[in-house]
Amino acid sequence: MGYPHKPHAKETALLSKHFGDPDARTYKGWAKRGGYETWKQAQTMAPAAITDVVKESGLRGRGGAGFPTGLKWSFMPKEKKKPHYLCVNADESEPGTFKDREIMRWTPHALLEGTLIAMRAIQAEVGYIYIRGEFTEPYAIMEQALAEATKAGVLGGHKIHLHRGAGAYICGEETAMMNSIEGKRGNPRIKPPFPAAFGVFGMPTTINNVETLAAVPHILRQGAAWYKAMSLSNPKSTGTKLFSVCGHVRLPGNYEVTMGFPLKDLLHELCGGMRPGRTLKACIPGGSSVPILNREESEGCLLDYEGCVEKGTMLGSGGVIVFDDSADMVYQIMRLARFYAHESCAQCTQCREGTAWTTKILERILAGQGKMADLDLLLDLSDNMTGKTICVLSDSCAAPVVSGIKKFRTEFEDYIAGRKQPVMVA
Amino acid sequence: MSAVETQEYAPVFTGKTLERLQEILTRYPTKQAALLPALWLVQGERGWISDRNMVEVGEVLGLTPAYVKGVVTFYTMYHQHPVGANFVQVCTTSPCNICGAEDVVKALLAHTGAKELGATSPDGQWTVIEVECLGACGFATPVLVNDDFVESVTPERVPELVRKYK
Numbered sequence: 001m002g003y004p005h006k007p008h009a010k011e012t013a014l015l016s017k018h019f020g021d022p023d024a025r026t027y028k029g030w031a032k033r034g035g036y037e038t039w040k041q042a043q044t045m046a047p048a049a050i051t052d053v054v055k056e057s058g059l060r061g062r063g064g065a066g067f068p069t070g071l072k073w074s075f076m077p078k079e080k081k082k083p084h085y086l087c088v089n090a091d092e093s094e095p096g097t098f099k100d101r102e103i104m105r106w107t108p109h110a111l112l113e114g115t116l117i118a119m120r121a122i123q124a125e126v127g128y129i130y131i132r133g134e135f136t137e138p139y140a141i142m143e144q145a146l147a148e149a150t151k152a153g154v155l156g157g158h159k160i161h162l163h164r165g166a167g168a169y170i171c172g173e174e175t176a177m178m179n180s181i182e183g184k185r186g187n188p189r190i191k192p193p194f195p196a197a198f199g200v201f202g203m204p205t206t207i208n209n210v211e212t213l214a215a216v217p218h219i220l221r222q223g224a225a226w227y228k229a230m231s232l233s234n235p236k237s238t239g240t241k242l243f244s245v246c247g248h249v250r251l252p253g254n255y256e257v258t259m260g261f262p263l264k265d266l267l268h269e270l271c272g273g274m275r276p277g278r279t280l281k282a283c284i285p286g287g288s289s290v291p292i293l294n295r296e297e298s299e300g301c302l303l304d305y306e307g308c309v310e311k312g313t314m315l316g317s318g319g320v321i322v323f324d325d326s327a328d329m330v331y332q333i334m335r336l337a338r339f340y341a342h343e344s345c346a347q348c349t350q351c352r353e354g355t356a357w358t359t360k361i362l363e364r365i366l367a368g369q370g371k372m373a374d375l376d377l378l379l380d381l382s383d384n385m386t387g388k389t390i391c392v393l394s395d396s397c398a399a400p401v402v403s404g405i406k407k408f409r410t411e412f413e414d415y416i417a418g419r420k421q422p423v424m425v426a
Numbered sequence: 427m428s429a430v431e432t433q434e435y436a437p438v439f440t441g442k443t444l445e446r447l448q449e450i451l452t453r454y455p456t457k458q459a460a461l462l463p464a465l466w467l468v469q470g471e472r473g474w475i476s477d478r479n480m481v482e483v484g485e486v487l488g489l490t491p492a493y494v495k496g497v498v499t500f501y502t503m504y505h506q507h508p509v510g511a512n513f514v515q516v517c518t519t520s521p522c523n524i525c526g527a528e529d530v531v532k533a534l535l536a537h538t539g540a541k542e543l544g545a546t547s548p549d550g551q552w553t554v555i556e557v558e559c560l561g562a563c564g565f566a567t568p569v570l571v572n573d574d575f576v577e578s579v580t581p582e583r584v585p586e587l588v589r590k591y592k
Contacts, residue, residue, distance in 0.1 A: 004564075004565075083455075092561045093559055093561055094559070095519045095520055095521055095558075095559040095563065096520075096521050096563050097561065097563070098561050098562050098563050098564055098565070100561075101561055101562060132561065133501075133503045134503070134515070134557075134560050134561065134570055134575070135561065135575075136570070136573045136574070136575055137575050159453075161453040163462070163463070164462065164463065164466060165462075165501075165503075166462055166465070166466070166501035166502070166503040166504055167501050167502035167503035167504075167557075168500065168501050168502065169558065169559070180462065181454075181459060182456065182458060182459050183456070183458040183459045183460065183461030183462060183487075183489075183497065184458075184497065185496060185497055185500040186500060186501075201454075201455050201456065201459075244563065244564055245564065246521040246525075246563035246564045246566065247520075247521050247524050247525065247563075248524060248525075252563070252564035252565075252566070253564050254564065288519075288520065288559075319563065321520060321521050321563070323524060326524075327524050331523075332520045332523065332524060335518070335519060335520045335523050336519075336520050338558075339519050339520070339558045339559065342558050343558060345500075
């Protein structure tokens, strides 16, 4: 449902069905709703059989990368020689994204059930749920749910621990997250080795996003074919997806729709459209790390992995940021660059220097001291920041800058030519 | 720059806090992995993490003080100096920014008397900082007051919020 709003007829509520219902948070309430039944079923299945169902369903990672989940699980060693680990990525920090928070707040047991099933599939005894430090309420709710599930004896010999982050966006990058769990600075690692070979504590590890795992019990219960059939456009994108919509829409919230749903309908129908008297100017459909779409592109975009690529952007985490005609794109792009500059772990020069200088140049333009050559300089910088670093934080900073200059160039030029009053002080 | 403690050092990890750390240690195959939780315990007890605290954490977990400091300085939620009794974090990243987050910051600075970002109000009660994305973009503007996550804060709601924590 479009939490915090009433469900819309065009939504397909699987994961969000119980959002807003405090009774579903409790173990008893969850059990009444069929909770942990699928986990019981999974315990009778061979690990490889569970992986096969998920593979067949077409489920792809909901954290941003969209990597096929079953395939990821199948990379784990079949013959177990060392301890295996599952890390659950609940470090939701991508600007525009607030879906995992809702899953943990309202259906903590759905996440635990999916986690347990995944642990069986990859033969992990221990799982860590890495929750960002600022998520105090979801942490407390997950802690309570874990205590209840442990007391009820549903964990079946598996151990799940919560690990609280401490304010670092980069820890949402899977190798940085493993370092953080190990008690280190959250610096991403060079790959290979990949986590399935050398993960947390040097052991075979799988990292999955909260939403991905919350979908797993539904797939196992209702079958791969049922899940796969939920696809409105491209058969490579299946199931439902939670879209967190924020910014200039009348009804911001989390909306769950079938893959391939038109972005236009999401914005203008489910979210109630723009505020009175305002029109859509731009939209970032997959969290701040993906290229910005202009109005025309947004209104023609289908929300699945391929549909977004077709428009030159990505589905990412499904964090939809909406800008109406009142938005100052130059200022907002500067804010996004500042975010990445703040969150850079500073290991790679291109990122450490590139994010900081991108921000400084944008601030200079906003202070009325930019030069026309700054736009080419920003594009040149962005080119040096793309595909050249250990992780993609640097690329993510470049995405809104490059697409922003391309699509809203006159707004930059207005500041530089003095047609627009400076909004910052140099 | 870290503030300097002048009083004789009282260890954090004694009694109940030590017991909690020992329980945490059972969750991980290495002692080092308990570092982030141990630092949370220190901050919970003392409100911030001093250089002397870092030495103690290092002693308890078998890590050098320099290593511990390297980790403390990486994570922005660990305070390396004392902060106001009420620590307020306001999201001002783009999604909240376009919904008026900077006006919320201004209102908070004015009503708390903190005046300047990162500074503590003269009565020691308030420190207000801007933070990057709090992960609640649909509930602009989210504000974290100590451990309380407050959604949909507007400049109009600020006086009431400040009164609640006074």
